[in-house]
Amino acid sequence: MRSVFVLYFMLMMGMQTLSSAEPVIATDHEMFNSEDTVELNLFWFVSKPFIYKNEKGELTGIEYDILNEYKSYLANKYGVNLRLNWIEADSFGNIIDRIQAASNDNHVGVSAFSITPERLEKVDFSHPYLADFTVLVSSEGTPILKTLDEVNKTLSQMEAVTISGTTYEEFLFELKNQLQVDFNIHYINSDKNVLNEVSKADNRFGFIDLPIYLMLIKNGGNLTRQNFFTKRGNGYAFMFPKASKWKVRMDSFLMDPQSREMLAEITSNYIGEELFEFIENIYGGHNLGTSLLTKEKELQNEQLILKEQLLEKEKQQRIYLMIALVAMVILIGIIAFQYYRQQKIAETLLTQNKKVESQQRNIESKNEQLFNRNLQLTSLNEEKNSLVKILAHDLRSPINQIQGLVEVLSLGESTLDKESTETINQIKDAAKRVNNMISKILDFDALEEDRMKVIKEEINVENLVAELANNFKNQAENKKIELIYQVPVNTIIYSDHLYFTQILENLISNAIKFSEKETRVWVEVFDDQQAVVVKVVDEGPGLTEQDKRLIFNKYQKLSAKPTNGESSTGLGLSIVKKYAELLDITLTYQSEVDKGTTFILKIPKYKKEG
Known part of the structure; x- marks a missing residue:
């Protein structure tokens, strides 16, 4: 009887679907009554990857991108300017309460809300934008549970991890009540990841969205999924107050063929195109368990291939490292040989340097002697120049007197004989040459002392x-x-x-x-x-x-x-x-x-x- 009960529960958990009314699609003239600027108050709480803040503190996520596309959709199709007011709430439950109590129909709940019968009694939901699957995962190494005895024995010794006000929490309570299993529940903030918290210990479990779980497997994570505890919901949707006209407007957008393509692109940006297509394809299928096992195996095989590639790469790196080490040893040997050789050369150079230094000292001694001799010669040259200048100055006066006397004698040239006249001319020429020589000597001296006269x-x-x-x-x-x-x-x-x-x-x-x-x-x-x-x-x-x-x-x-x-x-x-x-x-x-x-x-x- 216990086995039959467990089988019945597993089938109920795995195949459960929730009914909701078909969406009503409004015509264009019913959408907006001469409204050109409207606004929506969007109440959100962290739920990665649907709505959260990035490292820069900016809002991002699947739902954030969808609503911004909705804003563009209204502007392009109806000429309506939509203003989005993002309001961060305290919790998921707080969002539901605020939407239920809203007096205006422009309040929207945004945080990956699943459509459930309990919630439909309080609020309305838009047409779902993504298929809704929830799976039960446990710490790495936990065995897959097959009988009620295994469930009671194992889960009673484990701790559940969940987020308050979510369907994860509701499913845990449902699990407790239907299977009469007693376990502790550890609550975490919505900005944390259930999978990360489960992986921190070896005795934890919890419900998590299927896309998030598959992303973990794809990235090499290794938690255990309990095969038969899988929930199939009516999808993720936006939450509205009862009878809100914005529900009708949103349904019109979400069911538009072009919008469906846009939704697929946005979702693929966050969870990957492969996982998105898989979730969409299995939503209406009957072999959910088999499909999940096949996908898990496929993702795990991809990880094995990736690990093999990494191992091969590491192997190649080790080979390159060994080659580099051998090359380094050879290089060190060459350097050591060169060092030894340079030492020998240095010793030889040192001996030669000592000889050169000895020769240098001899040269310096001779240079000093030459320098002293040059000083003596310079002194003698200066004395000679001084003597030449003195002689030049002293000679100029008598030469001028001689020239003057010759000029006086020339005045009586008519009374002199030819021989006397020639003698006077010779004296005149000789005096002129001597005077020119004196002028050149004094000109050189003037050039040295910057006393030249320019004509x-x-x-x-x-x-x-x-x-x-x-x-x-x-x-x-x-x-x-x-x-x-x-x-x-x-x-x-x-x-x-x-x-x-x-x-x-x-x-x-x-x-x-x-x-x-x-x-x-x-x-x-x-x-x-x-x-x-x-x-x-x-x-x-x-x-x-x-x-x-x-x-x-x-x-x-x-x-x-x-x-x-x-x-x-x-x-x-x-x-x-x-x-x-x-x-x-x-x-x-x-x-x-x-x-x-x-x-x-x-x-x-x-x-x-x-």
């Missing part, structure tokens, strides 16, 4: 460049260097003829001196609006970065050497720089190693007054 005058650049090109013709031909110049006719500047000539002479001389044979040197002159520009270009070795830092230093010899054994004092470019500054000429250069050097002079234009 500006008109200079025909064309004539000057042609003259210089002719002067350097033999020097260039000796090295087979082509000396080219391009100067516009009648190019006039206003500057010191002597100093400007010396600038060009130094630049052209250097260009020829440091250029290889069979190359070109050219002088280019052109008008640049604000100035006359003179370029002296060569195809020599160019300047290194070190050369560029030292180029205008006095007595500074650069890395490039004269190519035909010419002498170089290192004074040329420093004198050019001083003369250019003296004449307000801008001096720049462009150079790259092995690509030659270009010196550029920019002379301010001369505008003749009047």
